[in-house]
Amino acid sequence: xxxxxxxxxxxxxxxxxxxxxxxxxxxxxxxxxxxxxxxxxxxxxxxxxxxxxxxxxxxxxxxxxxxxxxxxxxxxxxxxxxxxxxxxxxxxxxxxxxxxxxxxxxxxxxxxxxxxxxxxxxxxxxxxxxxxxxxxxxxxxxxxxxxxxxxxxxxxxxxxxxxxxxxxxxxxxxxxxxxxxxxxxxxxxxxxxxxxxxxxxxxxxxxxxxxxxxxxxxxxxxxxxxxxxxxxxxxxxxxxxxxxxxxxxxxxxxxxxxxxxxxxxxxxxxxxxxxxxxxxxxxxxxxxxxxxxxxxxxxxxxxxxxxxxxxxxxxxxxxxxxxxxxxxxxxxxxxxxxxxxxxxxxxxxxxxxxxxxxxxxxxxxxxxxxxxxxxxxxxxxxxxxxxxxxxxxxxxxxxxxxxxxxxxxxxxxxxxxxxxxxxxxxxxxxxxxxxxxxxxxxxxxxxxxxxxxxxxxxxxxxxxxxxxxxxxxxxxxxxxxxxxxxxxxxxxxxxxxxxxxxxxxxxxxxxxxxxxxxxxxxxxxxxxxxxxxxxxxxxxxxxxxxxxxxxxxxxxxxxxxxxxxxxxxxxxxxxxxxxxxxxxxxxxxxxxxxxxxxxxxxxxxxxxxxxxxxxxxxxxxxxxxxxxxxxxxxxxxxxxxxxxxxxxxxxxxxxxxxxxxxxxxxxxxxxxxxxx
Amino acid sequence: xxxxxxxxxxxxxxxxxxxxxxxxxxxxxxxxxxxxxxxxxxxxxxxxxxxxxxxxxxxxxxxxxxxxxxxxxxxxxxxxxxxxxxxxxxxxxxxxxxxxxxxxxxxxxxxxxxxxxxxxxxxxxxxxxxxxxxxxxxxxxxxxxxxxxxxxxxxxxxxxxxxxxxxxxxxxxxxxxxxxxxxxxxxxxxxxxxxxxxxxxxxxxxxxxxxxx
Numbered sequence: 001x002x003x004x005x006x007x008x009x010x011x012x013x014x015x016x017x018x019x020x021x022x023x024x025x026x027x028x029x030x031x032x033x034x035x036x037x038x039x040x041x042x043x044x045x046x047x048x049x050x051x052x053x054x055x056x057x058x059x060x061x062x063x064x065x066x067x068x069x070x071x072x073x074x075x076x077x078x079x080x081x082x083x084x085x086x087x088x089x090x091x092x093x094x095x096x097x098x099x100x101x102x103x104x105x106x107x108x109x110x111x112x113x114x115x116x117x118x119x120x121x122x123x124x125x126x127x128x129x130x131x132x133x134x135x136x137x138x139x140x141x142x143x144x145x146x147x148x149x150x151x152x153x154x155x156x157x158x159x160x161x162x163x164x165x166x167x168x169x170x171x172x173x174x175x176x177x178x179x180x181x182x183x184x185x186x187x188x189x190x191x192x193x194x195x196x197x198x199x200x201x202x203x204x205x206x207x208x209x210x211x212x213x214x215x216x217x218x219x220x221x222x223x224x225x226x227x228x229x230x231x232x233x234x235x236x237x238x239x240x241x242x243x244x245x246x247x248x249x250x251x252x253x254x255x256x257x258x259x260x261x262x263x264x265x266x267x268x269x270x271x272x273x274x275x276x277x278x279x280x281x282x283x284x285x286x287x288x289x290x291x292x293x294x295x296x297x298x299x300x301x302x303x304x305x306x307x308x309x310x311x312x313x314x315x316x317x318x319x320x321x322x323x324x325x326x327x328x329x330x331x332x333x334x335x336x337x338x339x340x341x342x343x344x345x346x347x348x349x350x351x352x353x354x355x356x357x358x359x360x361x362x363x364x365x366x367x368x369x370x371x372x373x374x375x376x377x378x379x380x381x382x383x384x385x386x387x388x389x390x391x392x393x394x395x396x397x398x399x400x401x402x403x404x405x406x407x408x409x410x411x412x413x414x415x416x417x418x419x420x421x422x423x424x425x426x427x428x429x430x431x432x433x434x435x436x437x438x439x440x441x442x443x444x445x446x447x448x449x450x451x452x453x454x455x456x457x458x459x460x461x462x463x464x465x466x467x468x469x470x471x472x473x474x475x476x477x478x479x480x481x482x483x484x485x486x487x488x489x490x491x492x493x494x495x496x497x498x499x500x501x502x503x504x505x506x507x508x509x510x511x512x513x514x515x516x517x518x519x520x521x522x523x524x525x526x527x528x529x530x531x532x533x534x535x536x537x538x539x540x541x542x543x544x545x546x547x548x549x550x551x552x553x554x555x556x557x558x559x560x561x562x563x564x565x566x567x568x569x570x571x572x573x574x575x576x577x578x579x580x581x582x583x584x585x586x587x588x589x590x591x592x593x594x595x596x597x598x599x600x601x602x603x604x605x606x607x608x609x610x611x612x613x614x615x616x617x618x619x620x621x622x623x624x625x626x627x628x629x630x631x632x633x634x635x636x637x638x639x640x641x642x643x644x645x646x647x648x649x650x651x652x653x654x655x656x657x658x659x660x661x662x663x664x665x666x667x668x669x670x671x672x673x674x675x676x
Numbered sequence: 677x678x679x680x681x682x683x684x685x686x687x688x689x690x691x692x693x694x695x696x697x698x699x700x701x702x703x704x705x706x707x708x709x710x711x712x713x714x715x716x717x718x719x720x721x722x723x724x725x726x727x728x729x730x731x732x733x734x735x736x737x738x739x740x741x742x743x744x745x746x747x748x749x750x751x752x753x754x755x756x757x758x759x760x761x762x763x764x765x766x767x768x769x770x771x772x773x774x775x776x777x778x779x780x781x782x783x784x785x786x787x788x789x790x791x792x793x794x795x796x797x798x799x800x801x802x803x804x805x806x807x808x809x810x811x812x813x814x815x816x817x818x819x820x821x822x823x824x825x826x827x828x829x830x831x832x833x834x835x836x837x838x839x840x841x842x843x844x845x846x847x848x849x850x851x852x853x854x855x856x857x858x859x860x861x862x863x864x865x866x867x868x869x870x871x872x873x874x875x876x877x878x879x880x881x882x883x884x885x886x887x888x889x
Contacts, residue, residue, distance in 0.1 A: 147709075215716050218712075219715060223707060224702040227699065230699045251722075253723035257726035264821070268814065271817065278734060278738065280737070283730060641843070641847060
């Protein structure tokens with residue numbers, strides 16, 4: 001017997017049948033449903049013969065637009081997963097008054113940990129990175145990002161992380177430690193299971209993906225701009241992309257290092273954060289928040305950029321105070337690294353340090369306030385169209401101001417001592433992350449959807465989705481502010497205080513309204529796909545846009561622009577349209593040239609495949625498989641480095657044929673505009 | 677026509693600053709690649725800075741175990757340092773050889789770099805193995821945890837560098853000095869020099885400061 005056990009341990013590490021939660025119906029049923037859904041989709045894809053199309057056009061694609069779309073798809077799917085967790089938590093807290101509710105503590109703890117991890121790393125991050133990928137090269141007037149294949153690698157590594165998190169639902173367990181896995185709770189002595197390992201390895205792997213995306217986008221913005229696209233002519237979204245990705249490059253290595261230390265503690269008995277042998281738990285707090293606070297701005301800065309584009313387009317005016325907006329963005333970028341300690345005022349730093357960080361935290365509200373005023377003044381005197389993206393933007397301004405103000409309140413150390421880790425805090429950060437990042441992501445989704453797919457989204461369902469989400473949000477989270485004021489702490493599996501109960505019930509009701517908003521968005525997508533002919537965007541410029549992404553067709557050809565656009569000022573495309581009307585578009589036929597584009601490559605997908613194997617093996621201590629995964633990933637890169645043809649040529653005639661169609665549509669548009 | 681020209685200029689300088697330098701357009705592949713790799717190196721240095729910070733915090737936490745001055749052998753460290761600094765020089769020679777497409781000097785430069793790197797790794801491995809054998813492994817105290825992690829992280833980077841170096845040589849052998857191969861060689865050289873800079877930090881913070889305590 002012992003021999004058998006050793007062989008098993010060598011082959012399978014810690015993995016055995018007890019890893020499957022046969023005794024817990026909820027994860028088992030949920031896992032089974034997901035598995036059946038995935039299998040059904042796979043079978044449908046294979047039977048219908050879509051597999052070659054998917055492989056050649058999407059999975060191996062290095063086109064920034066396709067990768068952007070896949071990022072957003074990943075984020076949307078994970079939003080449903082994270083949202084289900086949220087619904088379960090709100091129901092639990094609504095029923096668990098003087099009772100255990102329906103979720104046992106060890107399961108409830110996994111749910112709030114998974115909810116936070118998923119929503120930040122696998123919803124908010126891929127959503128904003130997806131939008132940046134899709135839009136930034138178009139706005140800069142270039143053909144692709146700086147490193148197209150690496151871009152694909154980054155996406156697929158993010159997907160690997162998401163896959164591992166979901167795998168923990170069925171095989172083993174997820175962390176019960178909260179979304180940042182504070183030690184000593186997350187150390188081996190207090191969390192001996194594989195939950196924290198799932199958490200840490202999925203974040204390590206997706207973290208590499210995020211770092212790659214960050215390097216790629218910084219280089220793209222700084223080194224690949226079309227002729228005449230000076231820094232101070234870039235659209236605001238490009239500026240916020242730059243700031244956000246600079247933060248990624250500077251902050252994500254801190255997360256990588258911190259999680260590596262935690263893993264060393266867990267796997268090899270190191271003493272970074274243990275209670276014994278001189279380990280220092282506060283070092284984890286400082287390191288994780290030195291990443292964590294910039295992370296907040298990594299998420300919200302791109303959203304600010306989206307709102308800038310949307311508000312200016314739908315007000316029919318140039319962005320008010322463009323340069324002050326640039327300055328505010330870069331100020332936030334720098335100051336965001338100087339406030340991390342406000343996440344743990346209560347943990348003994350002393351009054352002087354707390355005061356400094358409190359003041360720094362309040363200072364960061366100033367550039368944010370500048371932005372709000374700039375958006376308001378952009379709207380002032382404009383001819384505002386309340387299309388769905390604009391609704392999300394206005395909804396954001398209202399919501400985000402409230403969230404920002406409660407944030408300033410929490411930045412006052414004495415107040416924070418009362419409210420630290422209370423439901424008030426939970427309400428605050430949902431107020432800024434949903435009201436800021438998610439509303440921004442939805443605004444960007446509605447705004448750029450026609451660019452990505454060539455047809456607009458249904459406005460009626462879009463507006464319904466906005467109103468349900470907006471009202472549902474307030475109905476869910478205002479009660480949490482109150483409960484926090486009444487002393488309710490976060491992450492409670494059950495409670496005995498009668499005064500909290502009504503607020504938890506109202507919040508659960510709000511969650512239902514919020515869910516209707518999400519359903520409306522799914523219906524919107526289905527309805528729009530069905531009516532796509534009626535909603536078709538033939539001109540490439542459905543919103544009367546101002547920046548270069550609207551200068552090409554919808555969806556853009558693989559090369560984006562037949563010619564590198566020549567930019568002469570801010571709002572490059574608006575300027576072009578104005579000039580075209582004055583001169584009634586020159587009718588001479590331009591001279592087309594061959595275009596070289598990067599070849600598709602399975603490198604990203606194959607590399608992520610091996611990363612998944614390696615991650616899974618590391619979690620379960622299956623060492624031979626770790627080596628296998630590592631060798632596979634290295635071999636993938638060598639094969640990639642050995643290929644002889646990394647580009648293909650699109651002949652000039654083909655470019656001309658594609659471009660002519662778009663020019664014809666556009667001429668029609670300009671002459672119509674000229675007539676009115 | 678003159679109308680539009682004026683309009684164009686007004687657009688180019690909306691704030692009437694007077695000087696407008698037009699951006700010339702996308703940079704060349706060589707510049708883009710090197711620029712991206714520099715940014716990666718900066719991020720890598722940020723990661724190292726976390727391990728440096730952890731070392732600074734934990735270096736006094738010996739938990740009854742040995743202090744730095746009791747376990748560091750400056751002779752070995754001196755040889756390690758000489759190896760790495762020399763290898764930076766030979767790596768530079770290999771880069772120059774690649775730029776002038778001289779295979780012999782390229783292979784020689786890379787081979788010597790590789791040997792020096794491996795000597796460095798062997799000395800470091802023996803230092804680690806010796807400490808572990810004496811019961812001073814990373815689990816002994818928080819100080820040793822931080823020491824093994826910081827120095828080991830650099831060592832892992834050097835190991836990855838050696839692997840990259842050998843791949844680079846094989847690639848030049850198979851593909852010659854192609855433009856993309858030269859770009860990769862440039863990145864490798866940047867990587868190798870950056871490891872040297874980090875070693876200077878490790879040498880100063882860990883071994884020099886530690887030996888004095």
